[in-house]
Amino acid sequence: MTTLILGATGNVGVHVVDSLIARGEPTRIITRDRENARRVLPDSVDIIEGDMGEEKVLLGALDDVDAVFLLTPHSYTMADLQLQIIRMLRRSSVKIVKLSATSSGIRPDGPFTLRQHWEIEQVLTATGQNFVILRPNGFMQTLVAAQMLPSVIESQSILNSSGSARLSMIDARDIGEVAARVLTSDTWDGQTLVLTGPRAVTFNEIAALIGEARGEYIRAIDVTPADVRASLLSRGVEGWEAGHIQEMHQLFRDGGSEEVTGDVQKVLEKSPRTIENFVRENFAYVGTPTP
Numbered sequence: 001m002t003t004l005i006l007g008a009t010g011n012v013g014v015h016v017v018d019s020l021i022a023r024g025e026p027t028r029i030i031t032r033d034r035e036n037a038r039r040v041l042p043d044s045v046d047i048i049e050g051d052m053g054e055e056k057v058l059l060g061a062l063d064d065v066d067a068v069f070l071l072t073p074h075s076y077t078m079a080d081l082q083l084q085i086i087r088m089l090r091r092s093s094v095k096i097v098k099l100s101a102t103s104s105g106i107r108p109d110g111p112f113t114l115r116q117h118w119e120i121e122q123v124l125t126a127t128g129q130n131f132v133i134l135r136p137n138g139f140m141q142t143l144v145a146a147q148m149l150p151s152v153i154e155s156q157s158i159l160n161s162s163g164s165a166r167l168s169m170i171d172a173r174d175i176g177e178v179a180a181r182v183l184t185s186d187t188w189d190g191q192t193l194v195l196t197g198p199r200a201v202t203f204n205e206i207a208a209l210i211g212e213a214r215g216e217y218i219r220a221i222d223v224t225p226a227d228v229r230a231s232l233l234s235r236g237v238e239g240w241e242a243g244h245i246q247e248m249h250q251l252f253r254d255g256g257s258e259e260v261t262g263d264v265q266k267v268l269e270k271s272p273r274t275i276e277n278f279v280r281e282n283f284a285y286v287g288t289p290t291p
Ligand SMILES: NC(=O)c1ccc[n+]([C@@H]2O[C@H](COP(=O)([O-])OP(=O)(O)OC[C@H]3O[C@@H](n4cnc5c(N)ncnc54)[C@H](OP(=O)(O)O)[C@@H]3O)[C@@H](O)[C@H]2O)c1
Pocket: 006, 007, 008, 009, 010, 011, 012, 013, 030, 031, 032, 033, 036, 037, 050, 051, 052, 053, 071, 072, 073, 074, 078, 099, 100, 101, 102, 113, 136, 137, 138, 139, 142, 143
């Protein structure tokens, strides 16, 4: 049987595909850009070019498929697209493995995107279709590499909007491995798995780890979630997005991302990747430390 991956060329999707291919599983993807997919994914992936929200494209990609990984980008209309896809998939008997987000915020009054994930989960679990929900904490690739690397290189500093709260961020490679397992096994069917790193750390601790990896002092500058929103708005980020990020930073600051679970260990039978390793891999050799 074949596994269909939606969102295959993004932060998480590439690792889901890599893990499936490494396990010898027939894997298909839908992408809007075949050339890019060829560049970033292994050769043996079956690529369908098109828009996953179009019925002809999605249903046309289901031949011999028994499980679909449902990931669409963070956007104002994320819930609309995912609900449309779930409705289309109801005409088949595939299992849907849905990627959600930080578990404590998946509620009707959570941050904007997490409210969308809440709505999608409600529909998915009520359809009667076989499912697994994965609720990962913030990715190290986003919160640490993408958000901190530029300011580390530019000004030997990071912004800390979480105060003394800890975050148990997860490496997206672990999400990929977990997704590959649950897509190809029935052991976890009907379950919601909360995916975290092996320990929770403060932003001050991350600054110290980056400093150690680079051999230079990295300052953690205290800011508030409202400061983050104001800065994003001043750089032209849309209002809903800036508001969502403020809400996420407030959730972090209130300790909403501190929980450490054993779900990655339970599925993979090994510990999740550590923040120490991630920082060494991503910060040690990038940019020139100041003398
Ligand atoms: N960042 C975090 O820390 C974090 C934490 C927890 C949860 N999340 C959740 O993770 C999800 C985002 O994951 P990500 O960061 O891996 O996404 P991403 O890097 O933005 O990738 C999005 C993918 O969707 C594909 N895509 C978008 N529109 C498409 C369309 N119409 N048809 C076909 N493919 C389409 C893109 O592929 P092509 O360009 O090849 O078409 C791309 O592969 C969101 O649901 C977010 O809430 C994020």
